[in-house]
Amino acid sequence: MDDDDMRRGKPSCHVVYGEAIAILAGDALQAKAFELIADAPELSANQKVQMVKVLASAAGAEGMVGGQAIDIESEGQSLTLDELRELHGLKTGALIRASVILGGIAAGASQQQLDALDRFADQIGLAFQVVDDALDVEGSTEALGKTQGKDQDADKATYVKLLGLEGAKAEAQNLLASALEALESFGSHADELRELAHFIVSRDR
Amino acid sequence: MDDDDMRRGKPSCHVVYGEAIAILAGDALQAKAFELIADAPELSANQKVQMVKVLASAAGAEGMVGGQAIDIESEGQSLTLDELRELHGLKTGALIRASVILGGIAAGASQQQLDALDRFADQIGLAFQVVDDALDVEGSTEALGKTQGKDQDADKATYVKLLGLEGAKAEAQNLLASALEALESFGSHADELRELAHFIVSRDR
Numbered sequence: 001m002d003d004d005d006m007r008r009g010k011p012s013c014h015v016v017y018g019e020a021i022a023i024l025a026g027d028a029l030q031a032k033a034f035e036l037i038a039d040a041p042e043l044s045a046n047q048k049v050q051m052v053k054v055l056a057s058a059a060g061a062e063g064m065v066g067g068q069a070i071d072i073e074s075e076g077q078s079l080t081l082d083e084l085r086e087l088h089g090l091k092t093g094a095l096i097r098a099s100v101i102l103g104g105i106a107a108g109a110s111q112q113q114l115d116a117l118d119r120f121a122d123q124i125g126l127a128f129q130v131v132d133d134a135l136d137v138e139g140s141t142e143a144l145g146k147t148q149g150k151d152q153d154a155d156k157a158t159y160v161k162l163l164g165l166e167g168a169k170a171e172a173q174n175l176l177a178s179a180l181e182a183l184e185s186f187g188s189h190a191d192e193l194r195e196l197a198h199f200i201v202s203r204d205r
Numbered sequence: 206m207d208d209d210d211m212r213r214g215k216p217s218c219h220v221v222y223g224e225a226i227a228i229l230a231g232d233a234l235q236a237k238a239f240e241l242i243a244d245a246p247e248l249s250a251n252q253k254v255q256m257v258k259v260l261a262s263a264a265g266a267e268g269m270v271g272g273q274a275i276d277i278e279s280e281g282q283s284l285t286l287d288e289l290r291e292l293h294g295l296k297t298g299a300l301i302r303a304s305v306i307l308g309g310i311a312a313g314a315s316q317q318q319l320d321a322l323d324r325f326a327d328q329i330g331l332a333f334q335v336v337d338d339a340l341d342v343e344g345s346t347e348a349l350g351k352t353q354g355k356d357q358d359a360d361k362a363t364y365v366k367l368l369g370l371e372g373a374k375a376e377a378q379n380l381l382a383s384a385l386e387a388l389e390s391f392g393s394h395a396d397e398l399r400e401l402a403h404f405i406v407s408r409d410r
Contacts, residue, residue, distance in 0.1 A: 020277050023228055024270045030232065031265030034239050038258035045250035052257050053243035060236030065229050072225050 030059065043106060051102050058098035067091025071156075079157035085126065087157075093125030100193070116182050117193075123179035124197050130172045131201055133158040137165060139205060176201045235264065248311060256307050263303035272296025276361075284362035290331065292362075298330030305398070321387050322398075328384035329402050335377045336406055338363040342370055344410060381406045 005015050014022035037043075037051045057063055067090025079087065100121035104114050137160050159168040179197045183190040210220050219227035242248075242256045262268055272295025284292065305326035309319045342365050364373040384402045388395040 021274060024274050024277075027231070027235065027264070028266040028270040030235055031261045031268075031270065034257050035261035035265060038254050038261060045254045048254045048257070049243050049250045052239050052253070056236045056240035056243060059232070060240060061233040063236075065233040065236065069226060069229050072229075 033059075037102075040106075047105055047108075050105050054098050054101050054105070058094040063090055063094030063098075064092075067094065075156060077157075079162075081159075081162050084157050084159065084162060088126060088129040089122070092129055093122060096125035096128065097121040113186075116185060119182035120179050120193060120197070123175045123182065124200050127172050127175035127179065127197070128200050130159045130168050130175065131203065133160045134165060134168045134172070135203075135205065136160070172201050238264075242307075245311075252310055252313075256310050259303050259306050259310070263299040268295055268299030268303075269297075272299065280361060282362070284367075286364075286367050289362050289364065289367065293331060293334040294327070297334055298327060301330035301333065302326040318391075321390060324387035325384050325398060325402075328380045328387065329405050332377050332380035332384065332402070333405050335364045335373050335380065336408065338365045339370060339373045339377070340408075340410065341365070377406050 003012075003014065005012055012022070013025055017025070033055060034052060037048055037055065040048065043051075059065065061069075067087055070087050071091055074083075074087070097118055100117050101114060104117045109117065136158065159171060163171055176197055180194060183193055186193075208217075208219065210217055217227070218230055222230070238260060239257060242253050242260065245253065248256075264270065266274075272292055275292050276296055279288075279292070302323055305322050306319060309322045314322065341363065364376060368376055381402055385399060388398055391398075
């Protein structure tokens with residue numbers, strides 16, 4: 001589990017309220033996400049069912065939880081670049097993709113559009129993690145709002161270790177370019193997603 | 206959190222696999238439950254949405270998680286009988302009710318039938334906990350498959366402390382009677398639920 005003592009410049013939930021309550025808060029929020037979908041106004045039952053399926057699959061053993069488990073099991077081992085991509089594709093990427101796809105389903109996107117959104121989200125999800133690894137090396141704890149240098153200390157596989165700092169930054173730009181390419185067919189309707197992609201790659205915390 | 210080292214005569218998940226993996230397993234199973242509903246064959250989208258709503262509400266902050274949080278916060282305090290009923294109505298009762306209601310929705314039960322099932326499940330949920338408290342005093346660790354006497358040691362409020370052992374047993378019989386009463390309109394269709402109710406009250410582990 002990610003047990004950093006600080007998040008966004010504030011003490012983490014488990015530091016303030018204790019581990020048991022923090023775990024319960026996570027469980028409650030997961031249930032709440034499904035409740036919100038079921039209760040959402042202006043969506044058809046078919047849309048809701050499709051959204052529940054996407055979210056459950058992205059959150060569970062074949063998504064975030066699976067990635068987190070691989071992360072725990074692989075600590076101290078050296079991963080290849082492909083293994084690292086797979087790990088992050090699950091651990092952080094799956095929910096980033098789901099959040100984009102859910103918006104698409106809610107907006108009544110076609111399957112072809114959903115596929116394009118998925119390619120976009122896959123690339124920004126990876127970019128997010130590449131940038132995260134670079135910030136862990138370059139950023140300050142103050143700007144990050146979480147403990148800087150934590151991944152290096154934990155002897156974790158990171159993009160910076162595999163590609164070097166400059167290599168990781170170039171990779172983030174490549175991912176940004178292919179994310180933007182996936183949005184081409186949407187024209188100006190996808191401008192907010194483009195902004196999001198630029199933000200992810202240029203953020204300093 | 207319930208952190209007994211033994212369950213059904215076997216070491217608990219967190220003892221065998223560590224706490225982090227045990228927490229992840231819980232998260233994965235919660236997501237899986239919603240995925241199974243979304244993927245269920247032979248149910249309409251409307252039934253699935255209704256089931257997601259019932260399950261999410263029973264699992265979350267206004268259900269099991271809420272009850273578990275109250276349980277943690279109230280340890281070492283003396284609860285009244287009403288407070289103890291409310292705690293267990295959330296902590297264990299909410300999911301027991303949901304499991305019965307979900308079956309009703311899947312079978313296409315009317316709202317009146319769902320209400321009757323809810324009354325039934327509410328009573329057997331409470332009975333389950335009353336019997337649990339009695340077994341914690343009377344049962345052996347061997348038969349229980351979990352640590353006997355744990356609740357007494359933890360200075361927790363229990364039905365046995367509030368009603369005495371004989372009082373708790375009488376309460377379980379009262380709850381059984383009113384659970385069976387709620388099933389009257391179903392005739393022999395509800396025989397399996399009646400068996401379940403009898404099992405809950407007569408179990409010795």
